[in-house]
Amino acid sequence: MAAVDSFQNGVLQCEIEPNGFDFSNCTRNCALARMGAAPPRLNSTGTTIVAVTYKDGVVMGADSRATAGNIIADKHCEKVHYITDSIYACGAGTAADLDQVTKMLSSSLRLLELNTGRKARVITALRIAKQHLFNYMGYIGAYLLIGGVDPTGPYLYDVSANGVTMARPFAAQGSGSYAAITVLEKDFKIGMTEEEASNLVQVALHAGMHGDNASGNSLNLVVITPEKTIFRGPIVPDFCNKPEPIESDYKFKTGSTTVLKKKEIKFDIVESMDMH
Amino acid sequence: MDMMGEDMRKAIPALGFYPQQEISTGTTLIAMEYDGGVVIGTDSRTSAGSFISSRTTNKITPITDNLSVLRSGSAADTQAIADIVKYYIETYSLLENEPVTVYRSSQIFRQFLYQYRDSLSASVIIAGWDSKLGGQLYAIPIGGFTTRQRSTASGSGSTYVLGYLDKAWRPNLTKDECIEIVKTAVGLAVFRDGSSGGVCRIGVINEQGTTLTLYRPDKPGFPTVTLPEAHNTYATHVKNQ
Numbered sequence: 001m002a003a004v005d006s007f008q009n010g011v012l013q014c015e016i017e018p019n020g021f022d023f024s025n026c027t028r029n030c031a032l033a034r035m036g037a038a039p040p041r042l043n044s045t046g047t048t049i050v051a052v053t054y055k056d057g058v059v060m061g062a063d064s065r066a067t068a069g070n071i072i073a074d075k076h077c078e079k080v081h082y083i084t085d086s087i088y089a090c091g092a093g094t095a096a097d098l099d100q101v102t103k104m105l106s107s108s109l110r111l112l113e114l115n116t117g118r119k120a121r122v123i124t125a126l127r128i129a130k131q132h133l134f135n136y137m138g139y140i141g142a143y144l145l146i147g148g149v150d151p152t153g154p155y156l157y158d159v160s161a162n163g164v165t166m167a168r169p170f171a172a173q174g175s176g177s178y179a180a181i182t183v184l185e186k187d188f189k190i191g192m193t194e195e196e197a198s199n200l201v202q203v204a205l206h207a208g209m210h211g212d213n214a215s216g217n218s219l220n221l222v223v224i225t226p227e228k229t230i231f232r233g234p235i236v237p238d239f240c241n242k243p244e245p246i247e248s249d250y251k252f253k254t255g256s257t258t259v260l261k262k263k264e265i266k267f268d269i270v271e272s273m274d275m276h
Numbered sequence: 277m278d279m280m281g282e283d284m285r286k287a288i289p290a291l292g293f294y295p296q297q298e299i300s301t302g303t304t305l306i307a308m309e310y311d312g313g314v315v316i317g318t319d320s321r322t323s324a325g326s327f328i329s330s331r332t333t334n335k336i337t338p339i340t341d342n343l344s345v346l347r348s349g350s351a352a353d354t355q356a357i358a359d360i361v362k363y364y365i366e367t368y369s370l371l372e373n374e375p376v377t378v379y380r381s382s383q384i385f386r387q388f389l390y391q392y393r394d395s396l397s398a399s400v401i402i403a404g405w406d407s408k409l410g411g412q413l414y415a416i417p418i419g420g421f422t423t424r425q426r427s428t429a430s431g432s433g434s435t436y437v438l439g440y441l442d443k444a445w446r447p448n449l450t451k452d453e454c455i456e457i458v459k460t461a462v463g464l465a466v467f468r469d470g471s472s473g474g475v476c477r478i479g480v481i482n483e484q485g486t487t488l489t490l491y492r493p494d495k496p497g498f499p500t501v502t503l504p505e506a507h508n509t510y511a512t513h514v515k516n517q
Contacts, residue, residue, distance in 0.1 A: 130355075131356075134352055134356050138352075160352070162350075162352040163352035163355065163356060164351040164352045164355060165355065166322075166330055166333065168330075178327075
């Protein structure tokens with residue numbers, strides 16, 4: 001009898017899911033790495049994502065390159081994720097984590113909309129994302145820009161993998177964000193029109209795709225207004241199609257160096273072979 | 277909550293896991309009691325390594341109308357703790373149908389910050405007003421030790437102004453005098469501390485509630501420091517122009 005019980009317990013033990021992440025593989029992977037077994041690299045998105053609020057809405061955009069180390073793993077990666085009809089999220093960081101987190105967000109917000117009969121708010125999406133990411137202490141590598149319009153107005157939030165959130169008028173994330181943020185800092189104005197905002201997002205994305213090796217290929221945009229959500233893309237910028245012309249000619253013209261002295265040496269060519 | 281020590285946050289190269297350091301240890305937080313309330317002041321810089329990830333952060337987080345918390349340390353940890361404590365204080369005040377005192381609020385903060393002291397890097401100042409003790413401020417540094425103070429400073433910028441604050445505080449300060457002291461202290465700290473900067477946010481908490489004001493470096497009112505002219509440092513053989 002006791003043997004049966006312990007057997008049953010063993011079966012049950014397997015079926016009970018542990019809470020949260022199981023970290024046992026981390027130590028195994030570290031041990032493998034020490035033994036010289038190179039682990040497969042995570043498919044991480046070196047990214048430029050940009051978002052800007054304007055008079056009555058939000059414009060968000062992303063490049064479409066996914067990298068695994070130096071290799072472009074995907075040239076048409078979709079980094080603008082659907083959350084609800086009027087809330088979208090741009091993601092930088094680990095591609096798999098971003099897919100999972102944004103799917104989780106969209107399903108829980110849809111459920112909330114059906115239960116309440118109201119449109120979900122951006123702040124709700126933010127809260128769910130923030131608390132989920134904080135629980136996992138940064139191990140879920142999702143860096144998000146959550147933007148959208150709800151009955152209380154347009155909003156844009158920046159969410160980091162470790163659970164930091166900030167409300168912002170404009171934002172950029174990913175490895176190309178340093179280039180993109182300079183453009184935003186220079187040209188962002190409060191109360192822009194839709195056209196101005198989407199132009200600014202495009203120019204900022206161009207800067208990111210230009211200056212960052214891990215960003216490029218094409219860009220996707222989403223414009224969210226109180227009435228409708230418009231998705232534009234993929235747009236391929238000119239500099240992604242053809243190599244840029246070299247602006248200056250680096251060749252020296254003949255005669256640039258003055259000849260100071262000339263000397264002629266006459267010699268015979270002797271054919272030879274080295275024999276070892 | 278989490279049960280993992282600081283060492284578990286280190287990078288795990290085998291997994292490709294590199295935790296992003298979004299730590300706002302570079303901070304200046306100032307708070308000072310006056311007759312009838314407290315004045316609080318902060319800078320607005322959030323750093324991730326050498327990058328300023330936000331230059332307009334609000335480190336003053338309102339909990340109730342008469343209570344705010346000033347956050348320093350890990351931004352993620354302090355935001356999460358502030359959210360949880362806000363939820364507790366809202367629940368208590370609904371259950372008991374009266375506002376939670378500033379002292380009790382500080383003890384709720386202490387409970388969390390002490391219990392999870394090994395896994396958090398959070399240091400806060402709790403500033404508020406209640407009808408029992410008037411304006412109060414409590415400092416909780418990283419271990420969870422809680423003390424009430426007349427005036428206090430926290431964060432990397434605090435080292436530059438603690439002496440100034442000790443000298444400046446006196447009994448029966450008026451609100452305006454206190455604002456001026458706190459503003460000057462923020463200005464002095466931001467001037468010397470490389471990891472503090474941005475705008476200056478000043479808050480006043482008293483019986484009437486909380487008022488927040490913003491001072492931008494490109495608008496009048498921002499605290500500035502004027503130094504005497506520096507010695508020129510040419511080598512002795514260089515002709516002075």
